[in-house]
Amino acid sequence: MTNIILFGPPGAGKGTQAERIRDNYNFLHISTGDVFRYNIKNETELGQRAKSFIDRGELVPDDVTIKMLAGEIEKADDKNGIIFDGFPRTKAQADALDDLLNEQNEKIDALVSLNVDDEILIGRLKERGKTSGRKDDADENVIKNRIQVYYTETEIVKDHYKQQGKLHQVDGVGSVQDITKRLNNVIDQLI
Numbered sequence: 001m002t003n004i005i006l007f008g009p010p011g012a013g014k015g016t017q018a019e020r021i022r023d024n025y026n027f028l029h030i031s032t033g034d035v036f037r038y039n040i041k042n043e044t045e046l047g048q049r050a051k052s053f054i055d056r057g058e059l060v061p062d063d064v065t066i067k068m069l070a071g072e073i074e075k076a077d078d079k080n081g082i083i084f085d086g087f088p089r090t091k092a093q094a095d096a097l098d099d100l101l102n103e104q105n106e107k108i109d110a111l112v113s114l115n116v117d118d119e120i121l122i123g124r125l126k127e128r129g130k131t132s133g134r135k136d137d138a139d140e141n142v143i144k145n146r147i148q149v150y151y152t153e154t155e156i157v158k159d160h161y162k163q164q165g166k167l168h169q170v171d172g173v174g175s176v177q178d179i180t181k182r183l184n185n186v187i188d189q190l191i
């Protein structure tokens with residue numbers, strides 16, 4: 001399998017591009033944000049634990065998130081790989097992911113970082129908030145907090161994979177199609 005982390009701040013386009021990668025390459029797409037939102041909508045215990053953090057734009061605690069992720073990875077059986085979208089977001093999550101994959105003789109092949117300036121991110125998220133129905137897109141303070149959390153807690157994950165020679169940087173500004181092409185160029189070298 002080819003296992004790729006699609007990385008970047010909120011609004012970088014991870015979700016949109018991960019869906020296209022899923023379809024192009026027959027990968028399993030794991031979006032931890034989507035799994036949390038599904039659980040909130042269905043009022044599960046996991047959803048109840050995650051909701052207050054998500055509404056404030058903070059990270060859901062690592063133990064909750066890692067346990068959930070372990071369950072999702074098991075669904076990759078008939079796929080060519082996994083595209084991780086929104087995970088890992090902390091160093092502890094990155095270590096846990098490496099261990100989980102290692103247990104299955106798998107590994108992360110690349111972290112692909114989508115680079116987008118903050119002003120563009122804020123604009124995109126405010127625009128998305130008009131239609132996404134996401135509470136965390138509807139409030140500019142929450143949007144700014146999510147971007148802040150990315151810099152203080154999440155960006156460090158890049159270094160973890162950079163040290164392993166697995167970091168790839170892609171310009172995340174442009175049309176959806178152009179960005180897909182840039183990502184495909186990177187992924188085609190990995191498979």
Ligand code: AMP
Binds near residue numbers: 010034146
């Ligand atoms: P996203 O859909 O990736 O923007 O995630 C929405 C929200 O879900 C985030 O702001 C966090 O509150 C929570 N979340 C998603 N993925 C994670 C993760 N890997 N670790 C902690 N919290 C997460």
